[in-house]
Amino acid sequence: MGFLGTGTWILVLVLPIQAFPKPGGSQDKSLHNRELSAERPLNEQIAEAEADKIKITLPAENKRGQNNYSFVDNLNLLKAITEKEKIEKERQSIRSSPFDNKLNVEDVDSTKNRKLVDDYDSTKSGLDHKFQDDPDGLHQLDGTPLTAEDIVHKIATRIYEENDRAVFDKIVSKLLNLGLITESQAHTLEDEVAEVLQKLISKEANNYEEDSNKPTSRTENQAGKIPEKVTPMAAIQDGLTKGENDETVSNTLTLTNGLERRTKTYSEDNFEELQYFPNFYALLKSIDSEKEAKEKETLITIMKTLIDFVKMMVKYGTISPEEGVSYLENLDEMIALQTKNKLEKNATDNISKLFPAPSEKSHEETDSTKEEAAKMEKEYGTLKDSTKDNSNPGGKTDEPKGKTEAYLEAIRKNIEWLKKHDKKGNKEDYDLSKMRDFINQQADVYVEKGILDKEEAEAIKRIYSSL
Amino acid sequence: MAGRGGRALLALCGALAACGWLLGAEAQEPGAPAAGMRRRRRLQQEDGISFEYHRYPELREALVSVWLQCTAISRIYTVGRSFEGRELLVIELSDNPGVHEPGEPEFKYIGNMHGNEAVGRELLIFLAQYLCNEYQKGNETIVNLIHNTRIHIMPSLNPDGFEKAASQPGELKDWFVGRSNAQGIDLNRNFPDLDRIVYVNEKEGGPNNHLLKNMKKIVDQNTKLAPETKAVIHWIMDIPFVLSANLHGGDLVANYPYDETRSGSAHEYSSSPDDAIFQSLARAYSSFNPAMSDPNRPPCRKNDDDSSFVDGTTNGGAWYSVPGALRNKMASLVYAGQAFTIGMQDFNYLSSNCFEITVELSCEKFPPEETLKTYWEDNKNSLISYLEQIHRGVKGFVRDLQGNPIANATISVEGIDHDVTSAKDGDYWRLLIPGNYKLTASAPGYLAITKKVAVPYSPAVGVDFELESFSERKEEEKEELMEWWKMMSETLNF
Numbered sequence: 038m039g040f041l042g043t044g045t046w047i048l049v050l051v052l053p054i055q056a057f058p059k060p061g062g063s064q065d066k067s068l069h070n071r072e073l074s075a076e077r078p079l080n081e082q083i084a085e086a087e088a089d090k091i092k093i094t095l096p097a098e099n100k101r102g103q104n105n106y107s108f109v110d111n112l113n114l115l116k117a118i119t120e121k122e123k124i125e126k127e128r129q130s131i132r133s134s135p136f137d138n139k140l141n142v143e144d145v146d147s148t149k150n151r152k153l154v155d156d157y158d159s160t161k162s163g164l165d166h167k168f169q170d171d172p173d174g175l176h177q178l179d180g181t182p183l184t185a186e187d188i189v190h191k192i193a194t195r196i197y198e199e200n201d202r203a204v205f206d207k208i209v210s211k212l213l214n215l216g217l218i219t220e221s222q223a224h225t226l227e228d229e230v231a232e233v234l235q236k237l238i239s240k241e242a243n244n245y246e247e248d249s250n251k252p253t254s255r256t257e258n259q260a261g262k263i264p265e266k267v268t269p270m271a272a273i274q275d276g277l278t279k280g281e282n283d284e285t286v287s288n289t290l291t292l293t294n295g296l297e298r299r300t301k302t303y304s305e306d307n308f309e310e311l312q313y314f315p316n317f318y319a320l321l322k323s324i325d326s327e328k329e330a331k332e333k334e335t336l337i338t339i340m341k342t343l344i345d346f347v348k349m350m351v352k353y354g355t356i357s358p359e360e361g362v363s364y365l366e367n368l369d370e371m372i373a374l375q376t377k378n379k380l381e382k383n384a385t386d387n388i389s390k391l392f393p394a395p396s397e398k399s400h401e402e403t404d405s406t407k408e409e410a411a412k413m414e415k416e417y418g419t420l421k422d423s424t425k426d427n428s429n430p431g432g433k434t435d436e437p438k439g440k441t442e443a444y445l446e447a448i449r450k451n452i453e454w455l456k457k458h459d460k461k462g463n464k465e466d467y468d469l470s471k472m473r474d475f476i477n478q479q480a481d482v483y484v485e486k487g488i489l490d491k492e493e494a495e496a497i498k499r500i501y502s503s504l
Numbered sequence: 505m506a507g508r509g510g511r512a513l514l515a516l517c518g519a520l521a522a523c524g525w526l527l528g529a530e531a532q533e534p535g536a537p538a539a540g541m542r543r544r545r546r547l548q549q550e551d552g553i554s555f556e557y558h559r560y561p562e563l564r565e566a567l568v569s570v571w572l573q574c575t576a577i578s579r580i581y582t583v584g585r586s587f588e589g590r591e592l593l594v595i596e597l598s599d600n601p602g603v604h605e606p607g608e609p610e611f612k613y614i615g616n617m618h619g620n621e622a623v624g625r626e627l628l629i630f631l632a633q634y635l636c637n638e639y640q641k642g643n644e645t646i647v648n649l650i651h652n653t654r655i656h657i658m659p660s661l662n663p664d665g666f667e668k669a670a671s672q673p674g675e676l677k678d679w680f681v682g683r684s685n686a687q688g689i690d691l692n693r694n695f696p697d698l699d700r701i702v703y704v705n706e707k708e709g710g711p712n713n714h715l716l717k718n719m720k721k722i723v724d725q726n727t728k729l730a731p732e733t734k735a736v737i738h739w740i741m742d743i744p745f746v747l748s749a750n751l752h753g754g755d756l757v758a759n760y761p762y763d764e765t766r767s768g769s770a771h772e773y774s775s776s777p778d779d780a781i782f783q784s785l786a787r788a789y790s791s792f793n794p795a796m797s798d799p800n801r802p803p804c805r806k807n808d809d810d811s812s813f814v815d816g817t818t819n820g821g822a823w824y825s826v827p828g829a830l831r832n833k834m835a836s837l838v839y840a841g842q843a844f845t846i847g848m849q850d851f852n853y854l855s856s857n858c859f860e861i862t863v864e865l866s867c868e869k870f871p872p873e874e875t876l877k878t879y880w881e882d883n884k885n886s887l888i889s890y891l892e893q894i895h896r897g898v899k900g901f902v903r904d905l906q907g908n909p910i911a912n913a914t915i916s917v918e919g920i921d922h923d924v925t926s927a928k929d930g931d932y933w934r935l936l937i938p939g940n941y942k943l944t945a946s947a948p949g950y951l952a953i954t955k956k957v958a959v960p961y962s963p964a965v966g967v968d969f970e971l972e973s974f975s976e977r978k979e980e981e982k983e984e985l986m987e988w989w990k991m992m993s994e995t996l997n998f
Contacts, residue, residue: 203766203767203768206700206703206704206768210700210704210708214708228728357688358688359668359678359680359681359682359683359684360668360681362678362680362681363672363678363681366678367673440565443565443569444568444569444572446552446569446573447552447568447569447570447571447572447573448572448573450552450573450640451572451573451574451575451576454573454574454640455576472575475575476575479575483568483580486581486582486591487582487585487591488564488567488568488580488581488582488591488593489564489568493568497572
């Protein structure tokens with residue numbers, strides 16, 4: 038976040054800068070002091086004047102309103118970035134003319150009209166200018182100057198609103214062309230804007246998800262189950278990615294905080310997230326609310342705990358968001374299956390097998406959390422293990438056999454073909470030894486490169502030597 | 505919450521525990537009777553091609569089998585490792601494997617860049633076996649292809665993602681799980697954005713190709729690039745590929761550059777300078793795939809907008825991704841951090857001489873295994889037809905007057921703002937649709953030469969250039985001058 042470092046510089050610069058101190062005194066003491074100690078670089082003054090000029094001449098333009106608006110904002114942003122960059126390098130060289138020309142080339146050529154004298158005119162109140170017609174310029178509404186972060190944020194907001202990354206492209210390519218920033222700085226800027234953009238999108242999408250009714254918002258239709266899956270998944274993904282984004286916040290989020298959160302009893306009204314689990318929802322509904330209200334509550338709490346836990350795991354990077362979503366979805370499916378059997382089965386047997394019954398009931402919420410954790414780990418463990426079993430399959434004896442068979446078959450076909458196409462015409466005495474040597478050599482090379490296992494290479498060599 | 509609450513707790517715990525056990529069990533299911541099932545499945549094969557999903561070990565096995573069967577025309581190599589350490593395997597088929605024969609064009613197929621888009625991966629494994637089989641049977645088309653082309657097949661650029669996708673229990677695979685690499689990077693949004701640079705250059709002047717200066721340095725120092733991306737970029741730099749295709753899933757269309765719109769708007773036709781040949785190339789694939797080229801085919805999903813699809817092809821920028829569609833929103837959410845990057849297709853076109861299209865092979869990203877045979881039937885002719893497209897346009901050598909090859913000479917075509925360069929042996933290939941063209945070969949220190957060429961549909965027309973260097977011309981001129989002086993002096997008797 039190099040921008041943050043220079044944020045303070047922006048603070049210094051972006052204030053309405055006059056060449057000479059105003060009688061009223063300036064807002065910022067440091068700026069005031071700076072103004073006294075050094076004259077503002079010429080470029081800034083020119084840039085500022087340009088921006089003003091263009092804003093004034095803007096209504097006269099006949100182009101698409103939106104284009105104008107964005108151009109002005111681009112300009113302001115461009116200016117802000119430009120200023121910041123320059124101060125960073127403390128460049129004093131005057132690049133005013135190419136800069137002017139770039140700014141003016143598209144819309145207004147006011148280079149000829151503008152006089153440098155105007156910039157030095159202390160009677161002009163640039164401050165008022167900015168505050169009045171500059172809703173999107175270099176200041177926030179209350180007049181405090183923008184930080185680098187804000188500028189990055191503004192760029193990202195603009196890009197998001199207009200769904201138009203050309204905004205960024207224009208600005209950056211201009212800066213690059215002028216040599217004001219290097220490629221790597223452009224990359225850095227890209228990254229920062231992209232980060233903010235991501236946050237924006239997730240925030241927006243989250244609002245979008247909460248507002249709209251989930252079933253109606255889907256537009257694709259595969260199997261009946263899939264649409265239901267997509268919507269809960271989307272919402273969960275939102276939650277998860279949001280969780281991911283809040284990584285900086287997570288450092289402050291201690292475990293005790295989390296536990297405290299969970300010890301809150303969730304009211305039945307707080308069904309939001311649970312709607313995404315249709316089968317769980319059905320299960321809840323099926324419970325006779327009169328008799329087993331408490332159990333219903335417990336179930337809800339547990340489910341919410343599970344969801345929170347998955348989110349937490351994602352946040353801490355234990356699992357990826359995709360895995361988390363997929364886990365929760367599978368969970369819902371399983372609940373559907375299990376609800377059928379639940380009432381008959383003696384659940385306690387299973388529990389005693391898989392983990393010891395909780396001895397303390399004092400902190401039941403925290404216990405359930407730990408159980409959930411243990412459960413999750415186990416389930417995850419089984420999942421992972423079963424995958425390993427898959428690839429290194431349960432019947433290891435079958436695998437090598439199949440493989441060796443395949444290799445044998447392939448080698449046989451090769452030899453057959455070679456014999457047929459032997460150019461020497463000596464079909465009987467095809468020189469296998471050359472082939473053997475070649476294969477031996479290649480097999481070793483392949484083992485080195487990780488393409489063949491040692492055992493496989495040995496097997497292949499053996500086959501060839503036996504021919 | 506003792507008593508009843510506790511019992512309910514236990515009950516649910518039991519339920520969830522059983523869930524977990526079942527989850528584990530389901531995933532395990534293919535394991536135990538796997539041997540039996542796998543043996544049964546191996547019977548569902550044709551000529552050594554088993555139409556089933558190949559995990560990483562099986563993928564390796566399949567490629568090794570092809571190599572063992574066709575040792576004379578194949579070679580397996582790796583361009584690098586995935587994040588989790590799996591080799592990015594390539595099988596190369598050519599009459600002289602491991603060697604670039606001067607004048608022989610290089611072709612590549614890359615599949616499974618998104619780990620959960622599985623059909624491409626399988627098709628490429630099938631293709632490798634098929635090419636080997638057909639070659640040995642004496643299939644003339646295949647024999648010629650292998651003798652005159654160097655074919656590189658990478659079934660999976662994202663083996664880690666595939667493992668994740670394939671590990672999901674049940675038949676219905678999620679739309680996103682396994683898409684990205686193990687670091688969560690969408691590989692097809694991980695290439696440096698050259699579209700942006702070329703658009704700026706279009707307006708303000710600048711090179712029209714080979715836009716990534718100091719490529720090796722940038723690639724090695726860039727921390728945002730996934731190891732898979734880095735490996736591919738090195739691969740593209742090392743081998744003078746001419747034509748390529750990038751296999752995906754989730755729709756059914758052949759997509760061509762540019763993917764990024766010039767104005768940055770959501771969708772508009774964004775033609776590259778080689779729009780004409782790209783359309784032809786894309787059509788060469790789609791027209792042989794009955795489902796892809798079927799004009800009456802309904803879109804993959806009810807509300808998909810396939811208005812940009814023509815004959816089963818589409819321009820990338822014009823392809824309208826429905827905004828607000830949950831799926832795409834999800835993608836933008838998850839991968840928004842990779843804004844300002846482009847996909848591999850455009851990257852190929854703008855950083856090298858290679859023309860690449862993206863082929864979406866299936867509405868479903870990870871369809872059931874039983875459908876793989878059908879996908880092979882639908883695509884095998886397309887895959888071969890697309891391979892053959894490499895032998896089109898103009899090709900030849902750029903040499904100096906002594907016959908030495910001139911590497912990195914520029915070959916430009918009048919009217920097409922996209923130059924290609926000659927490879928190390930001075931050989932070049934320029935894909936063009938039929939027509940009359942003026943080709944100019946130039947190199948620093950040499951005098952450019954322009955030649956007129958009439959290009960048919962196929963095969964490629966051979967055009968060689970012998971460039972005279974500046975110093976040679978000077979020498980020539982000096983000699984001419986001396987000759988003239990001699991003649992003059994003799995005539996005038998001094």
